[in-house]
Amino acid sequence: MTILEKVTALLGEGAVLEAGTDRVPRIAPGSPDAIALLLGTAHQEGWRVRIEGAGTWLQSDAPADLALTTRRLDRIPAIEPSDLTATAEAGIGLDQLRQQLADRGAWLAIDPPGLAGRTLGSVVSTATAGPLRHGFGPIKDHLLGVTFVTGDGRMVQSGGRVMKNVAGYDLTRLQAGGFGAFGVIVLVHLRLRTLPRADVTYVLEGAREDLTQVGEDIAAAGLTPAALELVSPALARRERWVLAVRLAGSPALVAADEAGLGAASGGGRFAPLRAEEAHAFWMRLAEGFAVRPVTFRIGGVPTASDELLDLLQHQLGDEWISASPAAGAIRWTGDASVDRLQRLRRTLAGLEVPLTLERAPWALRGAVGHFGAYREGVGPLVAGLRRTFDPGGALVVATEGT
Amino acid sequence: MSSLPHLARDLSAIVGDRHVRAARAERLTYSMDGLPTHRRVPDLVVLPGSREELIAVVRLLAALDVPFVPRGAGTGLSGGALADVGSVLLVLTRLNRILRIDRDNGLAVVEPGVVNAKLGAAAKPHGLQYAPDPSSQSACTIGGNVAENAGGPHCLKYGVTANHILALEVLLADGSLVEIGSPAGESWGPDLVGVFVGSEGNFGIATRITVRLTPIPRAVRTLLADFSALRTAGEAVSAIIAAGIVPAALEMMDQSCIRAVEDSVYAAGYPRDAAAVLLVEIDGRNADAVLAETDLVTELLRKSGARSVRSAASEAERERLWQGRKKAFGAMGRLSRDLVVQDAVVPRSAIPQVLETIATIAQRYGLVVSNVFHAGDGNLHPNISFDATDPALKQRVEAASAEIMETCIAAGGTITGEHGVGIDKLRYMPLIFDAESLGAMHAVRKVFDPEERVNPGKVVPVHACREWASRAVA
Ligand SMILES: Cc1cc2nc3c(=O)[nH]c(=O)nc-3n(C[C@H](O)[C@H](O)[C@H](O)COP(=O)(O)OP(=O)(O)OC[C@H]3O[C@@H](n4cnc5c(N)ncnc54)[C@H](O)[C@@H]3O)c2cc1C
Ligand SMILES: Cc1cc2nc3c(=O)[nH]c(=O)nc-3n(C[C@H](O)[C@H](O)[C@H](O)COP(=O)(O)OP(=O)(O)OC[C@H]3O[C@@H](n4cnc5c(N)ncnc54)[C@H](O)[C@@H]3O)c2cc1C
Numbered sequence: 001m002t003i004l005e006k007v008t009a010l011l012g013e014g015a016v017l018e019a020g021t022d023r024v025p026r027i028a029p030g031s032p033d034a035i036a037l038l039l040g041t042a043h044q045e046g047w048r049v050r051i052e053g054a055g056t057w058l059q060s061d062a063p064a065d066l067a068l069t070t071r072r073l074d075r076i077p078a079i080e081p082s083d084l085t086a087t088a089e090a091g092i093g094l095d096q097l098r099q100q101l102a103d104r105g106a107w108l109a110i111d112p113p114g115l116a117g118r119t120l121g122s123v124v125s126t127a128t129a130g131p132l133r134h135g136f137g138p139i140k141d142h143l144l145g146v147t148f149v150t151g152d153g154r155m156v157q158s159g160g161r162v163m164k165n166v167a168g169y170d171l172t173r174l175q176a177g178g179f180g181a182f183g184v185i186v187l188v189h190l191r192l193r194t195l196p197r198a199d200v201t202y203v204l205e206g207a208r209e210d211l212t213q214v215g216e217d218i219a220a221a222g223l224t225p226a227a228l229e230l231v232s233p234a235l236a237r238r239e240r241w242v243l244a245v246r247l248a249g250s251p252a253l254v255a256a257d258e259a260g261l262g263a264a265s266g267g268g269r270f271a272p273l274r275a276e277e278a279h280a281f282w283m284r285l286a287e288g289f290a291v292r293p294v295t296f297r298i299g300g301v302p303t304a305s306d307e308l309l310d311l312l313q314h315q316l317g318d319e320w321i322s323a324s325p326a327a328g329a330i331r332w333t334g335d336a337s338v339d340r341l342q343r344l345r346r347t348l349a350g351l352e353v354p355l356t357l358e359r360a361p362w363a364l365r366g367a368v369g370h371f372g373a374y375r376e377g378v379g380p381l382v383a384g385l386r387r388t389f390d391p392g393g394a395l396v397v398a399t400e401g402t
Numbered sequence: 403m404s405s406l407p408h409l410a411r412d413l414s415a416i417v418g419d420r421h422v423r424a425a426r427a428e429r430l431t432y433s434m435d436g437l438p439t440h441r442r443v444p445d446l447v448v449l450p451g452s453r454e455e456l457i458a459v460v461r462l463l464a465a466l467d468v469p470f471v472p473r474g475a476g477t478g479l480s481g482g483a484l485a486d487v488g489s490v491l492l493v494l495t496r497l498n499r500i501l502r503i504d505r506d507n508g509l510a511v512v513e514p515g516v517v518n519a520k521l522g523a524a525a526k527p528h529g530l531q532y533a534p535d536p537s538s539q540s541a542c543t544i545g546g547n548v549a550e551n552a553g554g555p556h557c558l559k560y561g562v563t564a565n566h567i568l569a570l571e572v573l574l575a576d577g578s579l580v581e582i583g584s585p586a587g588e589s590w591g592p593d594l595v596g597v598f599v600g601s602e603g604n605f606g607i608a609t610r611i612t613v614r615l616t617p618i619p620r621a622v623r624t625l626l627a628d629f630s631a632l633r634t635a636g637e638a639v640s641a642i643i644a645a646g647i648v649p650a651a652l653e654m655m656d657q658s659c660i661r662a663v664e665d666s667v668y669a670a671g672y673p674r675d676a677a678a679v680l681l682v683e684i685d686g687r688n689a690d691a692v693l694a695e696t697d698l699v700t701e702l703l704r705k706s707g708a709r710s711v712r713s714a715a716s717e718a719e720r721e722r723l724w725q726g727r728k729k730a731f732g733a734m735g736r737l738s739r740d741l742v743v744q745d746a747v748v749p750r751s752a753i754p755q756v757l758e759t760i761a762t763i764a765q766r767y768g769l770v771v772s773n774v775f776h777a778g779d780g781n782l783h784p785n786i787s788f789d790a791t792d793p794a795l796k797q798r799v800e801a802a803s804a805e806i807m808e809t810c811i812a813a814g815g816t817i818t819g820e821h822g823v824g825i826d827k828l829r830y831m832p833l834i835f836d837a838e839s840l841g842a843m844h845a846v847r848k849v850f851d852p853e854e855r856v857n858p859g860k861v862v863p864v865h866a867c868r869e870w871a872s873r874a875v876a
Contacts (some may be wrong), residue, residue: 080749080751083749083780084643127593141561154842155838156839156842157839158842161749162747162749162819163779163819164562164747164776164819164820165747166551166600166818166820166821167816167818168831168840169597169601169843169847170551170564170597170600171843173596173599174593174597174846176593176596177592178593181592193646194644222687224686224687250646250647250698252690252691252694252695253686253688255691256690257688299586301504301509301586302507303506303507328585328586328587352584352585354584354588371590375590376580376581377574377578377581378580378581378590378591378594381580381849382592382594385592385849388845388849388870399591
């Protein structure tokens with residue numbers, strides 16, 4: 001029997017989708033249990049499996065015997081607006097989830113890069129936060145718990161559905177940003193907020209250094225934007241760099257911050273965007289990171305952000321960059337060779353700044369890895385965790401590289 | 403440990419005679435933490451005076467295959483810092499230096515024995531705060547906070563310890579050091595900092611901790627609302643949360659707690675006849691916005707049935723209101739010889755119903771249960787006053803505690819929101835995790851500490867696990 005025949009016998013024909021250009025069978029199990037069954041079998045048979053969500057962020061091009069997509073895990077078992085929590089399956093598209101939450105007055109305060117239909121599982125497993133990380137923190141801060149299936153088909157729960165939880169070790173945070181190396185996330189418990197009653201975006205164009213200063217002044221003035229994002233001209237499709245400020249929350253808070261914004265703008269003038277313009281602006285920013293071949297993020301302390309932006313410009317060119325300096329995060333996208341990425345990663349390591357490769361074709365991410373070489377002592381721990389959660393090495397993930 | 407005197411001598415050679423406690427009377431000091439129901443006397447107690455001494459001690463213990471237990475201030479409430487016979491207790495309170503405060507980047511680097519409130523005091527002149535504020539903050543250490551993922555009243559808005567730890571240096575059980583996390587919070591590889599925080603000393607010792615500091619809010623309003631029924635107080639909590647307001651703190655105290663506080667030196671002027679009070683704090687950088695939100699909250703409190711809503715008129719009054727809350731455990735300690743501070747979490751909307759059930763459980767067992775808790779997070783602290791010298795009473799307390807936990811789980815909640823599992827809650831772990839999930843946790847612990855020598859016997863009830871190790875090797 002071929003692999004495809006075996007899988008069909010196991011999960012039924014409904015689970016088999018049309019293969020992509022590399023002809024790797026693509027399987028869409030319809031439930032967490034079906035994923036456990038499939039991975040348990042893969043482990044026994046020695047099949048290598050690559051994980052994919054909706055098909056929008058990472059290219060599903062890793063060498064594998066089959067591709068497992070979570071796209072049929074698209075249910076939302078619970079939305080609790082009064083508790084501000086929700087439980088969603090990993091294959092739900094973020095756009096759909098957002099819509100259903102909004103209908104109940106609730107908001108998941110994340111705006112990851114990528115296309116609107118990106119799956120929740122993909123966002124969690126790659127820990128790709130967007131501009132809202134300035135006001136609401138990284139992806140992990142929005143998670144209350146996850147259920148995942150290990151590479152050998154075991155189903156594990158961690159965390160729970162309530163606001164605080166310290167029962168047992170925190171395996172949820174291991175999954176957030178694990179790039180699928182520790183299993184397939186099937187279910188996610190989320191922390192929500194109420195839909196902000198006021199939500200406005202202002203932009204200011206100018207020279208990068210001037211805008212950085214304005215950003216610092218905004219922080220010093222005590223404003224609390226939801227996002228404070230510095231965007232390169234090419235990405236923003238403007239003449240010059242753009243500082244975009246998003247204020248979201250109660251009308252009183254937003255009005256107070258709007259008043260403060262004028263004072264902090266360093267002689268320039270922030271222009272408000274109309275609601276549709278604001279929506280289009282942030283969406284373009286998110287989508288911009290899903291169209292060019294390579295996307296990565298780096299994390300440096302706020303006072304280093306100027307130097308880091310210079311470094312990126314110098315080593316790779318600065319066309320498509322977006323940064324939340326105060327949150328210590330910079331994201332770059334464009335075209336880059338293995339060599340250049342490795343060199344940049346080495347330079348950054350000397351500055352205590354990690355580079356996480358978020359998206360790239362397999363040829364590149366297989367070589368440089370999502371994480372690169374680990375620091376002393378960390379390698380054996382990660383290897384041990386990999387062995388624990390994927391003893392047979394069934395899951396194909398480019399974690400290390402060099 | 404066959405040759406205790408030998409070990410004591412070798413340890414003395416590292417840390418000095420004064421810092422090895424071998425006499426029984428000295429060791430007894432360390433036989434409990436903040437929970438009166440568990441007691442273990444360690445074989446030896448060692449207090450290293452520097453990171454280097456600590457490393458040398460752990461390497462010696464590794465070479466001799468001796469288990470050990472890290473301990474901060476010993477204020478834990480789950481028996482986590484207790485060492486059994488055969489284990490050495492490593493007390494980290496002498497590692498108490500604040501190594502660096504970086505104002506511009508909002509971070510500090512500290513040794514594990516730094517007391518939470520001391521860090522706050524050191525950050526203050528820079529206009530910064532270390533937000534997680536456990537009520538024990540005048541005593542507990544940052545190392546202990548990291549190990550327990552401690553919370554506190556102001557964690558509702560600012561997040562718990564896990565949201566404030568950027569990087570760690572960890573000393574593993576085998577004596578090797580690893581650095582995880584980075585000063586900006588992005589990890590090198592998988593988020594091992596996230597995995598370490600809350601691991602209750604089972605993954606190694608945090609020897610250096612980089613924490614996030616945040617600006618001190620410029621405007622603060624503190625409200626005290628009193629209610630004639632627990633249920634309406636609980637409903638007021640839901641109303642505030644559902645309105646999209648995130649107060650800095652939203653704390654509840656019931657009548658038994660109010661009276662204990664008012665009878666103590668910490669009397670805060672809470673109305674003694676109230677069934678419950680809510681202490682609500684709104685803060686922010688802008689006074690007008692804070693005022694507007696305060697008005698909104700006041701209105702919601704009134705609509706939900708508050709008899710009165712009082713706003714602290716001065717900083718002194720605010721401190722007094724808070725002192726009553728923060729010292730409530732101490733005040734309740736006066737009600738009886740011993741106090742079990744319980745900890746569980748429920749969905750916020752379930753608070754009224756769960757509180758009523760807890761009251762019936764207390765009645766059924768003839769126990770005094772007082773509630774003082776982080777209502778905004780749904781993090782309950784039902785506290786049981788009793789006398790631990792009465793074995794029958796102690797048994798009733800245990801049975802009532804178990805029923806309370808079951809009630810919270812049935813409501814969709816969990817067995818601990820901030821105090822950890824330690825040894826006290828081992829028995830409840832199988833109620834919320836299946837054998838596979840417990841096995842996964844156990845397996846992760848063995849990645850960090852294959853011989854299970856750091857803080858053995860805590861957090862995961864090994865007998866209830868499905869074993870992973872054999873398959874992981876295959
Ligand atoms: C230009 C292009 C070419 C493509 N070519 C092919 C092709 O040749 N062959 C083919 O088969 N498909 C192909 N695809 C499909 C597509 O790449 C995958 O379906 C895609 O990986 C799914 O994307 P996503 O947006 O949901 O996030 P993903 O990119 O699926 O996920 C991102 C990361 O998260 C991990 N992940 C996702 N969900 C989970 C989860 N629940 N638990 C743990 N880890 C998870 C993934 O392993 C990956 O590391 C192509 C897509 C594009 C855009
Ligand atoms: C009156 C009172 C009020 C309290 N209020 C709160 C509250 O509001 N919120 C809250 O969360 N908790 C509260 N607690 C519980 C307790 O204070 C916290 O759990 C605190 O974090 C424990 O710190 P500690 O230094 O006392 O640690 P200890 O009790 O000494 O140790 C606790 C655990 O941490 C481990 N540990 C200690 N240091 C390290 C280290 N450097 N590396 C690795 N592991 C280590 C120990 O092995 C043990 O498992 C309260 C306790 C009391 C007595």
